[in-house]
Amino acid sequence: MNLPQFRRIPNHIGIIPDGNRRWAEEKGLARESGYQFGIEPGLQLYHLCLALGVKELTFYGFTQDNTKRPARQKEAFKKACVESVKKLAGYDASLRVIGDVNSPSFPPELVPYTKRVTFGQGLIKINFLVNYGWQWDLKYGLSQKGKSPGQGRGLQKFIASSDVSRVDLIIRWGGRRRLSGFLPVQSIYSDFYIIDDYWPDFKPQHFFDALRWYETQDITLGG
Amino acid sequence: MNLPQFRRIPNHIGIIPDGNRRWAEEKGLARESGYQFGIEPGLQLYHLCLALGVKELTFYGFTQDNTKRPARQKEAFKKACVESVKKLAGYDASLRVIGDVNSPSFPPELVPYTKRVTFGQGLIKINFLVNYGWQWDLKYGLSQKGKSPGQGRGLQKFIASSDVSRVDLIIRWGGRRRLSGFLPVQSIYSDFYIIDDYWPDFKPQHFFDALRWYETQDITLGG
Numbered sequence: 002m003n004l005p006q007f008r009r010i011p012n013h014i015g016i017i018p019d020g021n022r023r024w025a026e027e028k029g030l031a032r033e034s035g036y037q038f039g040i041e042p043g044l045q046l047y048h049l050c051l052a053l054g055v056k057e058l059t060f061y062g063f064t065q066d067n068t069k070r071p072a073r074q075k076e077a078f079k080k081a082c083v084e085s086v087k088k089l090a091g092y093d094a095s096l097r098v099i100g101d102v103n104s105p106s107f108p109p110e111l112v113p114y115t116k117r118v119t120f121g122q123g124l125i126k127i128n129f130l131v132n133y134g135w136q137w138d139l140k141y142g143l144s145q146k147g148k149s150p151g152q153g154r155g156l157q158k159f160i161a162s163s164d165v166s167r168v169d170l171i172i173r174w175g176g177r178r179r180l181s182g183f184l185p186v187q188s189i190y191s192d193f194y195i196i197d198d199y200w201p202d203f204k205p206q207h208f209f210d211a212l213r214w215y216e217t218q219d220i221t222l223g224g
Numbered sequence: 225m226n227l228p229q230f231r232r233i234p235n236h237i238g239i240i241p242d243g244n245r246r247w248a249e250e251k252g253l254a255r256e257s258g259y260q261f262g263i264e265p266g267l268q269l270y271h272l273c274l275a276l277g278v279k280e281l282t283f284y285g286f287t288q289d290n291t292k293r294p295a296r297q298k299e300a301f302k303k304a305c306v307e308s309v310k311k312l313a314g315y316d317a318s319l320r321v322i323g324d325v326n327s328p329s330f331p332p333e334l335v336p337y338t339k340r341v342t343f344g345q346g347l348i349k350i351n352f353l354v355n356y357g358w359q360w361d362l363k364y365g366l367s368q369k370g371k372s373p374g375q376g377r378g379l380q381k382f383i384a385s386s387d388v389s390r391v392d393l394i395i396r397w398g399g400r401r402r403l404s405g406f407l408p409v410q411s412i413y414s415d416f417y418i419i420d421d422y423w424p425d426f427k428p429q430h431f432f433d434a435l436r437w438y439e440t441q442d443i444t445l446g447g
Binding site for chain 2: 140155221224
């Protein structure tokens with residue numbers, strides 16, 4: 002594939018791969034069967050990011066909110082996340098799974114990835130959110146005894162996801178225009194790009210459209 | 225005006241009134257002169273919300289990030305916020321100004337409004353963010369000694385804006401697709417609607433379009 006050229010590439014891209022269940026439903030499949038069709042798109046996106054020089058990529062795997070869904074769906078999205086992480090670990094990456102590991106909803110197979118591990122040269126930093134919760138993330142700092150962010154000290158070091166940097170561009174598939182708890186601190190200044198197609202219908206052109214839009218946006222960081 | 229009918233009205237609407245400087249520039253005016261043209265749109269919007277039965281309305285006045293701008297702009301947006309709050313206080317509202325009052329950037333005229341005050345019957349709750357900072361808001365909880373949000377206890381009571389409820393719909397004028405630090409905890413599940421026109425070009429139809437879109441969205445709260 003000939004890659005398009007961009008004037009400006011975001012440093013850190015957040016991916017909200019939504020619409021798996023609606024995709025399955027439209028195909029006449031069981032709703033939970035959509036998740037397995039979301040694995041390959043993630044790998045495609047990884048390769049595009051690597052080729053374009055994106056430095057950091059965060060996938061919204063599943064959240065603590067999601068775990069309230071029916072058991073079959075829960076098993077299906079856990080399985081898809083486990084497979085995705087294992088496949089990414091076969092490529093070049095500095096990979097870490099981030100989420101509440103002290104919960105039965107956390108897949109035991111992913112525990113070894115909760116410390117950042119470098120595969121190959123670690124050319125791209127990948128954060129994969131698994132059993133992630135925004136309250137879990139923010140409360141981390143609140144429960145650290147004897148520490149407090151004083152004047153002029155960054156808040157970010159007091160959250161559970163402190164290892165994840167500011168997100169420049171969030172791309173959400175599936176048409177919803179909301180964050181749904183995705184990294185609230187790192188998303189403060191992020192630009193949002195929404196793709197109406199469902200995640201299993203991922204096309205490289207979706208991603209290029211998002212980058213083409215992003216390069217026209219100013220960066221003010223709230224200033 | 226005949227108000228359109230809606231099947232579902234958001235409980236709490238957040239308003240990001242952006243594009244004042246770009247509006248002035250396009251008119252050949254000094255950039256800072258745009259803010260004064262943003263006062264009347266806010267009052268119009270207030271009346272529409274009251275008429276439609278919206279329970280809570282939050283205006284993004286100015287932020288601590290904004291105060292890094294040139295002095296003339298800073299004076300202009302402070303003045304516009306002071307006038308807006310004083311005018312809203314003449315109508316029916318349960319009004320509160322929320323922001324870091326311990327800073328020279330906070331307009332002294334607005335100190336009396338930093339405790340919630342009821343005007344008339346208090347039919348609508350209005351939060352007006354002035355010298356608001358997302359770090360200021362979140363750090364509040366981190367600096368409360370001896371308190372900690374344990375398992376199952378809401379995080380919201382530990383932030384400076386704990387009096388502000390979850391935002392259902394955020395409407396941003398001026399085309400930017402970002403939160404720019406707007407109430408990170410209350411915006412976790414919010415739907416975003418972007419209007420490309422600049423805020424001083426506010427038309428009731430913008431607002432109706434946002435509500436028409438909102439009534440087609442599902443509410444899952446991340447589930």
